[in-house]
Amino acid sequence: VTLAQNGPVTLWARDAAHVAEMQSSRRNDRRLPMTVLPENVSVTAEIEAATQAPVLLLAMPMQQMGGFLTAHAARLAGKTLVACSKGIDLTTGRGPTELIAAACPDARAAILTGPSFAADIARGLPTALTLACAEDCEALQTQLSTPTLRLYRSTDPLGAELGGALKNVIAIAAGVVIGAGLGDSARAALMTRGFAEMSRLALRLGARAETLAGLSGFGDLVLTCTSAQSRNFRFGQALGAGEDFDPTTTVEGVATAKAVSVLAQRRGVEMPIATMVAALSEHRITVSDAAQALLSRPLKEE
Numbered sequence: 001v002t003l004a005q006n007g008p009v010t011l012w013a014r015d016a017a018h019v020a021e022m023q024s025s026r027r028n029d030r031r032l033p034m035t036v037l038p039e040n041v042s043v044t045a046e047i048e049a050a051t052q053a054p055v056l057l058l059a060m061p062m063q064q065m066g067g068f069l070t071a072h073a074a075r076l077a078g079k080t081l082v083a084c085s086k087g088i089d090l091t092t093g094r095g096p097t098e099l100i101a102a103a104c105p106d107a108r109a110a111i112l113t114g115p116s117f118a119a120d121i122a123r124g125l126p127t128a129l130t131l132a133c134a135e136d137c138e139a140l141q142t143q144l145s146t147p148t149l150r151l152y153r154s155t156d157p158l159g160a161e162l163g164g165a166l167k168n169v170i171a172i173a174a175g176v177v178i179g180a181g182l183g184d185s186a187r188a189a190l191m192t193r194g195f196a197e198m199s200r201l202a203l204r205l206g207a208r209a210e211t212l213a214g215l216s217g218f219g220d221l222v223l224t225c226t227s228a229q230s231r232n233f234r235f236g237q238a239l240g241a242g243e244d245f246d247p248t249t250t251v252e253g254v255a256t257a258k259a260v261s262v263l264a265q266r267r268g269v270e271m272p273i274a275t276m277v278a279a280l281s282e283h284r285i286t287v288s289d290a291a292q293a294l295l296s297r298p299l300k301e302e
């Protein structure tokens with residue numbers, strides 16, 4: 001919706017019935033209710049039509065991306081593929097740009113990530129994001145920025161994608177704290193120690209500290225841990241309150257917590273909060289046992 005201010009946009013979706021509905025109503029009531037699609041957004045179910053452009057934005061749940069890339073690898077060769085997903089693929093332990101590089105080595109991989117709710121961007125509210133690509137991406141930065149969507153460029157896609165993936169895990173923990181009535185002070189402690197463990201893993205994997213401190217890391221951590229608009233936060237809140245949560249809602253932090261626990265263990269990086277979130281999401285531990293386990297860790301220097 002926001003990119004349509006820069007020129008024509010083609011929106012592809014996999015479900016032909018949903019596409020027909022969007023073409024006639026000019027809205028995506030299933031996914032982004034109340035938003036009218038601008039006239040120069042054409043909606044199609046034909047992947048051929050959607051892959052004519054040189055720049056393609058991939059916006060799907062992380063655990064679906066590997067299958068999509070493999071299925072359409074031939075069509076995606078030579079394109080600039082901008083991942084908008086946040087997470088770590090459970091099967092391979094890879095982030096979005098690493099998945100793209102593995103499935104489509106001839107494509108240019110970039111990631112667009114940072115504090116932003118789709119509904120806010122569509123309403124034209126001011127938003128700032130990180131656009132990261134291993135190569136120079138100044139032209140792409142200009143192409144994808146709009147009067148209300150301000151992109152900062154980075155040459156550290158690994159750091160950007162790890163920040164975006166890991167903040168969802170900490171947001172679940174923040175939601176648990178609030179849902180269980182453990183208080184705002186506990187949430188602030190979890191966010192800070194969460195940021196410490198996000199940075200510890202990311203730096204070990206080769207990311208840059210300044211990327212973690214930027215929009216894609218710290219920025220998105222703050223948004224997701226403090227807003228009830230976040231699905232990861234709300235999922236955690238339900239978990240903390242012992243309530244059910246709609247299983248069809250995309251909650252990226254659940255699979256990512258599992259993937260992170262494996263990755264951290266393999267690399268010998270301590271990630272106590274992510275490990276607790278993985279255990280809580282799988283109901284292997286109670287909220288009070290998780291809180292107790294975190295509080296009783298040996299005292300250390302900050």
Ligand SMILES: NC(=O)C1=CN([C@@H]2O[C@H](COP(=O)(O)OP(=O)(O)OC[C@H]3O[C@@H](n4cnc5c(N)ncnc54)[C@H](OP(=O)(O)O)[C@@H]3O)[C@@H](O)[C@H]2O)C=CC1
Pocket residue numbers: 013014015018030031059060061062064067068084085086087116117118119249250252
């Ligand atoms: N929503 C937000 O505010 C933000 C989301 N993101 C990230 O974007 C990613 C997607 O999230 P979001 O759009 O909110 O999730 P939703 O669950 O709302 O929508 C998922 C979309 O992906 C489509 N999809 C699912 N599986 C496939 C597949 N195998 N092939 C093609 N399309 C598929 C769905 O199609 P269908 O309708 O047919 O099911 C749907 O259009 C996540 O990684 C999320 O973290 C990042 C920033 C903000």
Ligand SMILES: O=C(CO)COP(=O)(O)O
Pocket residue numbers: 086114115116117168171220223224229230231232233250251252
């Ligand atoms: O990534 C997001 C905000 O930057 C969206 O968060 P949720 O997926 O938790 O809704």
